[in-house]
Amino acid sequence: MTTATDQTESRRLAVLRRDSQADGHFVYAVLSTGIFCRPSCPSRRPRPDNLRLFDTPQEAIRAGYRPCLRCHPLDDTNPSAATVITLCRHIERSDSTPSLSELAALAGWSRHHLQRRFKALTGVTPYQYFQAIRRRRLGKTLREPGSVTRAFLDAGFASGGHGYQHADRLIGMSPGSYKARGKGETLHFAIGECSLGQVLVASSERGVCAINLGDDPQQLLHELEERFANATLIPGDGPFNETVATVIGLIESPGTSPTLPLDIRGTAFQQQVWQALLAIPAGTTLSYQALAERIGKPGAARAVASACAANTLAVAIPCHRIVRNDGGLSGYRWGVERKRALLEREAH
Ligand SMILES: [Zn+2]
Incomplete structure (x- = not known):
């Protein structure tokens, strides 16, 4: 043998x-x-x-x-x-x-x-x-010190003229972690394509800590770099691709519940809201007000809405299942069209 x-x-x-x-x-x-x-x-x-x-x-x-x-x-x-x-x-x-x-x-x-x-x-x-060539080059560049965004550009990703909106992308962490921005941590990340555009997935040792949707891979990476400015970011390798595949599967069939360890970072209140989001079954929606009542804080609908908007784990924490009090489609951090698409998929 x-x-x-x-x-x-x-x-x-x-x-x-x-x-x-x-x-x-x-x-x-x-x-x-x-x-x-x-x-x-x-x-x-x-x-x-x-x-x-x-x-x-x-x-x-x-x-x-x-x-x-x-x-x-x-x-x-x-x-x-x-x-x-x-x-x-x-x-x-x-x-x-x-x-x-x-x-x-x-x-x-x-x-x-x-x-x-x-x-x-x-x-x-x-x-x-x-x-494939570009991904490998990116990995190679990243082993050398320097900015991830720089590496990303060196690896051949076209530079776009997008204006970045950082502030609202940073609020998913507790004040402590926000300040530390991943200090001392090593995160693996990868960017893949799905039917809703580009998806960036990042993982810590504990689980997936970022799922971000967008049109421009460079911008997605830039946001990750901002949020975890003090972490070591390493392009995911073979085994990590399976995590990315699981996330893409979740986006394509948002009603499924795959085993995906999540590293959920937020204030105590945000965590409470997100846990309540996780309890909303696929194919159903809930208003901000109803969600606020569920966590026993009927007067906190606005704060609940802010916590939903601060979600950094697209689809995995299903903030897309939250709608306006009149049932209309409210805003979505990753674009209302993506929200509509996700809800349509779950309705079938
Ligand atoms: Zn040879």
């Missing part, structure tokens, strides 16, 4: 020996260069702590590694391999996603063929490839 550790060891050995027998069984990637290779690649051997192993080239690509130009680690029995690697290079050097037409012209293929052949070899679309 071969254990996983044995396999890792034998693969490491195969890389050291440039064992051509191992070609086609796995690929190795080099953390410092971002390139992946066949075991037999003639390039310099990586330092052991920089070596990463993947079962298939597609897995290395999804992790944001680029195929080596020397050893062509994509399936070289496929006649499109060389062209696809050229396209990969072109995408890697681009500041924004190249259009399909641009890539098709470069390859001399139709757009349809381009999509099909690219995906057949890499397992991803050109757009996903661009994103």
Whole structure:
């Protein structure tokens, strides 16, 4: 029987020996260069702590590694391999996603063929490839000191001319944590796409501490950076993607209740309001007044509304289930259209 550790060891050995027998069984990637290779690649051997192993080239690509130009680690029995690697290079050097037409012209293929052949070899679309590279670059930049936003921009996210509204984004923490802004903490975060736009998810050791919706990933990250200015922010890795997937699943089906540990931060009063929000069943709504009565503070409807607006865990704490006293749709921190969409999904 071969254990996983044995396999890792034998693969490491195969890389050291440039064992051509191992070609086609796995690929190795080099953390410092971002390139992946066949075991037999003639390039310099990586330092052991920089070596990463993947079962298939597609897995290395999804992790944001680029195929080596020397050893062509994509399936070289496929006649499109060389062209696809050229396209990969072109995408890697681009500041924004190249259009399909641009890539098709470069390859001399139709757009349809381009999509099909690219995906057949890499397992991803050109757009996903661009994103994977960008994510990895972001992770690399973030290990160096400096601003997260800077890293985000360096990693190729376009800078937008958006005005930021910080003040109202910061009130989800208790005064103490607000001041500390995550001091001494390490948070993992990732930005994904869902049907309501971009979603940023961040987690502390205790659980998910931020779910933020928006249109502009840069702005989402900027808000996270402001709120947790003293925390160490690290782009999420493989296991964290599952958390992000769970959150996206929750947004797509807001009536479900997945196991998602939450790190809820707020004043005692806010926590009380949010706990009451968690008790509202999907598919139903409640007015601010009714919520205030539920927590035994019928005179505090306005404060309840403020606490709802201070929620920093979109959808997971269902403040979208709160409506005006007359039943009309009131404001929503992440846009009233998103609120409408969420309520419609729950109604079915
Ligand atoms: Zn190579």
